[in-house]
Amino acid sequence: MEPVTVIGTPVSPFVRKVLVCLDLKGVPYKVDPIVAFFTGYAFEEVSPLRLIPVLMLGDITLTDSSVICEYIDEAFPGHPLLPSDPADRAHARWLDEYADTRLAAVLLWKLFNEATVNPSVWGQKRDVRALKRIVDEDIPPLLDYLEGQLPKDDFLFGELGMADISIAAQFRNAGWARFAPDATRWPIVAGFVERVLSHPVVVARALLEDAMMKTPIADQRRVAGEHGLPLTETTFMESTTARPGPMTTRR
Numbered sequence: 001m002e003p004v005t006v007i008g009t010p011v012s013p014f015v016r017k018v019l020v021c022l023d024l025k026g027v028p029y030k031v032d033p034i035v036a037f038f039t040g041y042a043f044e045e046v047s048p049l050r051l052i053p054v055l056m057l058g059d060i061t062l063t064d065s066s067v068i069c070e071y072i073d074e075a076f077p078g079h080p081l082l083p084s085d086p087a088d089r090a091h092a093r094w095l096d097e098y099a100d101t102r103l104a105a106v107l108l109w110k111l112f113n114e115a116t117v118n119p120s121v122w123g124q125k126r127d128v129r130a131l132k133r134i135v136d137e138d139i140p141p142l143l144d145y146l147e148g149q150l151p152k153d154d155f156l157f158g159e160l161g162m163a164d165i166s167i168a169a170q171f172r173n174a175g176w177a178r179f180a181p182d183a184t185r186w187p188i189v190a191g192f193v194e195r196v197l198s199h200p201v202v203v204a205r206a207l208l209e210d211a212m213m214k215t216p217i218a219d220q221r222r223v224a225g226e227h228g229l230p231l232t233e234t235t236f237m238e239s240t241t242a243r244p245g246p247m248t249t250r251r
């Protein structure tokens, strides 16, 4: 089978979602492990919003992790990424959307950005009071909602699927900002996140992701290769100076 090309660092929750879905399907891939801020104008030709991930296969170029994962589900046989019942499929898409918008707005663009991206990419001082406010005020309503949505045991629709991965992927990034849901207050959310992040296909990615988190931008491609990530021959990374894109929310 011809490998698909995935553009984007495995540290991104949206790239993680795509790579886990490809692994579940057994589809081979090559990765250009870039951070979108360090790309040039050539990247805009494949990603109009200058966002990762991008998936390329033959003359197909797709952006947006949900669009990509639904394509993977329809184009490749094997492990289903969405349930088959129409109502369940719609529900899975809603939870995926909730993760990619609302959870990401707080866990990624507020918490993870404040704790890691703002200091390392944009050279800003970490705002400890802002971090406390995010944890004390912004995150709890999200966890209250998820506590009523997620299953107590097992995954959302039987086998591990796109919606499970989308939700847990955001918590993986929150973990790098030293946040985990309090299991005494939100036992269902805490158990669910732990269950998805302990799935062998997800665990298999963890060492590489942790290594990338500790590596300066200029060395990330080399380190990804050393950790066994199959790399593309060329890269869209053009600079070590960050440049915001049209969707960049914090800088």
Ligand SMILES: N[C@@H](CCC(=O)N[C@@H](CS)C(=O)NCC(=O)O)C(=O)O
Binding pocket: 012, 013, 014, 036, 037, 050, 051, 052, 053, 063, 064, 065, 066, 100, 244, 245, 246, 247, 248, 249
């Ligand atoms: N809804 C998009 C979100 C993708 C996204 O926000 N990716 C981030 C990386 S985690 C990015 O490329 N950010 C660059 C920027 O904000 O300019 C998806 O699901 O693929």
